Amino acid sequence: xxxxxxxxxxxxxxxxxxxxxxxGRSDARSAEAPAGAAVDTQPANGxxxxxxxxxxxxxxxxxxxxxxxxxxxxxxxxTAVPWQDYAKKVQTAIASGDxxxxxxxxxxxxxxxxxxxxxxxxxxxxxxxxTFYPGAVxxxxxxxAEYGVPWYVETRSLFYRKDLAQAAxxxxxxTWDEYGPFLKALQQHGAKWxxxxxxxxxxxxxxxxPFMWQAGAELMSADGKQFTFDTPDARKGLEFxxxxxxxxxxxxxxxxxxxEIEPQFVAGSTAALISGPWEEGLLKSAGGEAFVKDKVGxxxxxxxxxxxxxxxxxxxxxxxxxARNRDGAWKFIRWMSAPEVQKTWYGLSGDLPAVQxxxxxxxxxxxxxxxxxxxxxxxxxxxxxxxxxxxVTAVLDAxxxxxxxxxxxxxxxxxxxxxxxxxxxxxx
Amino acid sequence: MARxxxxxxxxxxxxxxxxxxxxxxxxxxSLSMSVTDITARDIRTPFSVDFVGVSHYTALFGDPVFRxxxxxxxxxxxAGIPLTMIIALALAVALNSGIRRAKALFRVGYFAPVVxxxxxxxxxxxxxxxxxxxxxxxxxxxxxxxxxxxxDPHWAMPALIVMAVWRHFGIPMVIFLAGLQSVPADLLESAxxxxxxxxxxxxxxxxxxxxxxxxxxxxxxSIGYLQFFEEPFVMTSGGPLGSTTSISYYAYQQFxxxxxxxxxxxxxxxxxxxxxxxxxxxxxxxxxx
Numbered sequence: 039x040x041x042x043x044x045x046x047x048x049x050x051x052x053x054x055x056x057x058x059x060x061x062g063r064s065d066a067r068s069a070e071a072p073a074g075a076a077v078d079t080q081p082a083n084g085x086x087x088x089x090x091x092x093x094x095x096x097x098x099x100x101x102x103x104x105x106x107x108x109x110x111x112x113x114x115x116x117t118a119v120p121w122q123d124y125a126k127k128v129q130t131a132i133a134s135g136d137x138x139x140x141x142x143x144x145x146x147x148x149x150x151x152x153x154x155x156x157x158x159x160x161x162x163x164x165x166x167x168x169t170f171y172p173g174a175v176x177x178x179x180x181x182x183a184e185y186g187v188p189w190y191v192e193t194r195s196l197f198y199r200k201d202l203a204q205a206a207x208x209x210x211x212x213t214w215d216e217y218g219p220f221l222k223a224l225q226q227h228g229a230k231w232x233x234x235x236x237x238x239x240x241x242x243x244x245x246x247x248p249f250m251w252q253a254g255a256e257l258m259s260a261d262g263k264q265f266t267f268d269t270p271d272a273r274k275g276l277e278f279x280x281x282x283x284x285x286x287x288x289x290x291x292x293x294x295x296x297x298e299i300e301p302q303f304v305a306g307s308t309a310a311l312i313s314g315p316w317e318e319g320l321l322k323s324a325g326g327e328a329f330v331k332d333k334v335g336x337x338x339x340x341x342x343x344x345x346x347x348x349x350x351x352x353x354x355x356x357x358x359x360x361a362r363n364r365d366g367a368w369k370f371i372r373w374m375s376a377p378e379v380q381k382t383w384y385g386l387s388g389d390l391p392a393v394q395x396x397x398x399x400x401x402x403x404x405x406x407x408x409x410x411x412x413x414x415x416x417x418x419x420x421x422x423x424x425x426x427x428x429x430v431t432a433v434l435d436a437x438x439x440x441x442x443x444x445x446x447x448x449x450x451x452x453x454x455x456x457x458x459x460x461x462x463x464x465x466x
Numbered sequence: 467m468a469r470x471x472x473x474x475x476x477x478x479x480x481x482x483x484x485x486x487x488x489x490x491x492x493x494x495x496s497l498s499m500s501v502t503d504i505t506a507r508d509i510r511t512p513f514s515v516d517f518v519g520v521s522h523y524t525a526l527f528g529d530p531v532f533r534x535x536x537x538x539x540x541x542x543x544x545a546g547i548p549l550t551m552i553i554a555l556a557l558a559v560a561l562n563s564g565i566r567r568a569k570a571l572f573r574v575g576y577f578a579p580v581v582x583x584x585x586x587x588x589x590x591x592x593x594x595x596x597x598x599x600x601x602x603x604x605x606x607x608x609x610x611x612x613x614x615x616x617x618d619p620h621w622a623m624p625a626l627i628v629m630a631v632w633r634h635f636g637i638p639m640v641i642f643l644a645g646l647q648s649v650p651a652d653l654l655e656s657a658x659x660x661x662x663x664x665x666x667x668x669x670x671x672x673x674x675x676x677x678x679x680x681x682x683x684x685x686x687x688s689i690g691y692l693q694f695f696e697e698p699f700v701m702t703s704g705g706p707l708g709s710t711t712s713i714s715y716y717a718y719q720q721f722x723x724x725x726x727x728x729x730x731x732x733x734x735x736x737x738x739x740x741x742x743x744x745x746x747x748x749x750x751x752x753x754x755x
Contacts, residue, residue: 126722133509150724155510238705291617294703295592425507429723436531439707443619465507 072183073162082369083111087138087362089128091121094142094190094353097387104382105373112366125150132156137358139367143186145177145351145420146427152180153425153465158357160184161368165375173350174392177420186354187371190380190389193348193418194248195410197317198310199303200335202227210337214252214278217340221287221310229309234299235282237292238439243421243431244349245312246438250275251419252342258422263464265422265430268456274343276448280441290442300324312339314351315390315411336407338414350418352392390415425465433458500731506724522731532732534708535716538623542712543691543743545627550687551680554635558642559668573640580636588700591629592616616702619709626697626710633697634690638683645679646672681751688743692736713739 082105090098095118102114117138119127125147131137132154143151151157160178165187167175174188198210198220206223221232236242247257255271258264266272282288289308293299297320302308304325311317321330339346355371357364373379377398380391384402390411391397402408421427437455440446446454500522502515526532561572579587594600595615602612615625649672657667695714698704704711704719713736720729 129506129509135510150506153507155507238707240703291614291706294616425505425724429725432719432723436708439705443707445707 072159074159075161076163077161077365077368077372081109081111082366083109084363084366085113085115086140086366086370087115087117088367088370089117089119089124089138089141091119091124091142091144091353093387094389095119100386101374101379101383102370104379105370108373109369112370114370128156129154132358132360135360137360139361139363140355140357140371142189142353143356144353145174146431148178148186148354148356149180149423149425149427149465151356152185156359157185158359158361158364160187164368164372169377169394170375170392171350171394171415171418173415173418173420174352174354177350177352177423178354180423186356187375188392189353189355189374190383190387191350191352191392191415191418192314192316192390193350193411193414194245194312194314194339195348195414196310196337196339197303197313197321198335198337199224199229199306199333201333202229202306202309203335210335211340212338213340214342218281218285218287221282224309225287228306230307231289231302232287232309233282234302234308234311235279235288235292235442237283237288237290237442238435239292239294240435241431242292242438243434244351246276246279247421247434248275248339248347248349248419249279249342251347252339252345253278254342254344258424258464262422262424265456265459265464267459268452271344272452273448276438276441276452278342279438280448283442284444290444292442304329315388315408318407319388336410338410345417346414348414348418350415350420353389354392422464426462429462430455430459433462496730496733499726500734502727504726506726518727522727523735525728526731526735531708531711532713532716535711535713536735538708538710539692539694539712539714539739541623542627542630542694543688545624546630546691546694547684547687549627550631550635550638550691551683553631554638554683555642555676557635558639558646561639561643562646573643576639577636579633584633584696584700587629587633592701595625617706619707622702622706622709626701629701630691630694630697634687638687641679641683641686642676645676649675677751681747684747684751685744688747689740692740692743 088098089095095116098116098118099114102116105114106112121144125144128141128143128147128151132151133156137156148157160183167184170188171191173193174191175184178184178186178188196210202224203209203220206227208220208223211217211220225232236245250257250272253271253274255269255275256266257272259266283290299308299311300320301324303311303321318330318334321334325333339348355374357367357371361367374383375393377391377393377396380393380396381400381402383389384391384396390408391402397403397408397412402412421431424430433455437446437451441448441451501517501519503518504512504515508515557576561569561576596602597612597614597617601615605612613621615621653671653675654667657671662670693714694712695718698710698712698715699718702710704715713732717729717732717736720726720732
């Protein structure tokens with residue numbers, strides 16, 4: 039408390055001299071090759087140091103052991119990094135030039151890392167990008183080049199209380215028109231709230247923007263030079279979101295912290311939620327195996343006027359410019375993107391493969407819940423890849439909160455978002 | 467070099483080196499960052515940035531989010547400092563006289579919030595502030611329907627102020643306790659002999675003698691409270707509707723966005739506010755001393 043937090047806040051910046059007024063940044067960025075230098079097909083060798091986050095960091099050594107079998111001269115050293123604040127760790131590493139060879143990157147952070155000039159472009163011919171889900175590839179691109187290789191994907195679908203739906207005699211909604219009546223029916227059979235929607239907590243945008251996509255909105259102009267939030271389609275999506283709250287299908291005070299929603303869903307006070315494949319595990323620990331089997335239904339998101347687009351997230355792999363074993367790192371990444379290895383990884387971790395052909399056999403091909411996510415992946419989209427996207431999402435969260443709490447209208451919110459996003463710019 | 471000088475440097479050198487690296491250097495570099503257009507993009511080529519003068523500072527005051535943060539911070543300081551001081555002084559007086567037995571236990575008890583991890587505190591207080599949590603259940607007993615504390619834009623800040631005061635009164639209490647113990651007993655005794663009541667003796671003897679202690683506490687608290695950060699960070703993420711975003715939180719967010727120039731400028735606005743408030747407090751308390 040009494041220590042100087044100011045000094046701590048200020049610490050950790052780059053050194054900039056006041057006197058540098060004369061030598062400004064040159065506005066034209068030099069023309070660069072669209073891809074990195076090719077990597078040969080020989081087995082990898084040497085030590086490959088990688089950072090991986092969360093559960094992936096804990097499980098990756100098992101996969102790396104397989105890699106070492108195929109590449110006896112290579113050794114992968116995995117450092118597990120917590121998801122929380124990993125972005126700052128990567129940015130600090132890039133700034134100081136003291137990096138490992140490769141790192142896992144969360145889909146939203148790639149543009150920010152690439153813009154710092156710390157990531158290598160993916161070598162030409164390393165992988166065939168068309169084998170991945172398009173949404174996953176989309177999130178590895180920055181300013182016309184690829185800086186990452188998709189690894190696993192996640193997307194969100196509709197989880198609902200199957201038992202309440204059966205009691206009410208309704209089946210999962212397929213369109214926006216069926217959405218409200220479906221939730222209303224579940225509410226009439228005991229649930230206090232129909233659908234759980236975030237209303238302002240961090241990353242609320244990931245739940246609201248899909249409504250806009252479903253209505254046909256594009257958040258950015260085709261040339262990537264400006265944001266386009268204030269459009270009739272976006273408004274349709276935002277009004278649809280608002281209507282859940284005004285018609286009392288959703289709580290105006292949505293969940294704020296992780297783990298808040300599962301107990302309510304198990305208790306039956308909330309009848310539906312939108313979440314990713316990890317939700318099954320969370321519900322199992324909150325309600326038990328039998329609860330998930332008997333009472334949880336999973337369905338694709340109901341389609342709006344244009345599509346039933348969901349948000350796509352996931353993990354990808356990037357190699358640092360300051361990598362010591364650059365070739366080895368890319369070889370490891372190439373190996374991990376092979377369909378067979380992706381299947382092995384799914385078996386180890388439950389992460390959904392980013393390579394489409396990895397889904398052709400086993401549980402990935404036959405499991406009905408996974409089939410829902412698989413369908414969802416074909417239309418799932420990621421947010422725009424600009425360095426300023428994180429800042430824009432903070433504006434989105436704040437304005438969506440105003441809509442949810444009834445202090446702003448969708449129209450006014452989009453106008454405000456448009457204006458502030460234009461001020462922030464796309465980092466061009 | 468004389469032997470004595472050498473020895474002196476041997477002892478002071480490590481501290482000076484550390485302080486220069488982690489104390490002075492960040493302050494100087496962030497001051498210079500606040501007048502350039504540096505962003506995360508420039509981090510590997512820091513000498514390519516442009517000098518932009520005070521434009522970040524003017525942009526800050528044109529940003530409604532920052533203005534809101536500034537108002538929130540002042541609200542927190544204006545409510546938090548008097549509350550903390552009154553509670554700390556009252557408890558210090560109680561500990562100094564009233565409670566004879568188990569004094570040590572109370573001192574430790576009141577001081578415990580200061581040393582407990584803020585994350586652990588946040589978990590517990592979030593439960594307390596739930597719409598049907600312990601606080602509202604207690605209010606319901608006396609017939610008051612409590613608000614949804616952390617989700618209500620009018621109540622989130624008071625809720626955080628209560629939590630912050632609870633968390634921080636320990637150190638001021640200990641300082642007041644030390645001050646109280648230095649009040650000469652014979653002065654109080656002679657006041658009592660002259661017929662003063664306990665309260666009169668406290669008002670006219672103890673309080674004036676506590677003036678230097680009060681100054682220390684007030685300055686320390688305003689430095690700490692102006693940097694209001696941890697409570698909104700762990701409890702509300704600055705919400706709902708921006709009602710608990712503070713200047714520090716705003717600066718933290720800007721760093722996260724890679725806007726190092728803006729973030730540094732916001733930090734320096736805070737430095738200026740702290741300097742100004744401390745100066746005013748020194749003037750007030752010294753003038754009467």
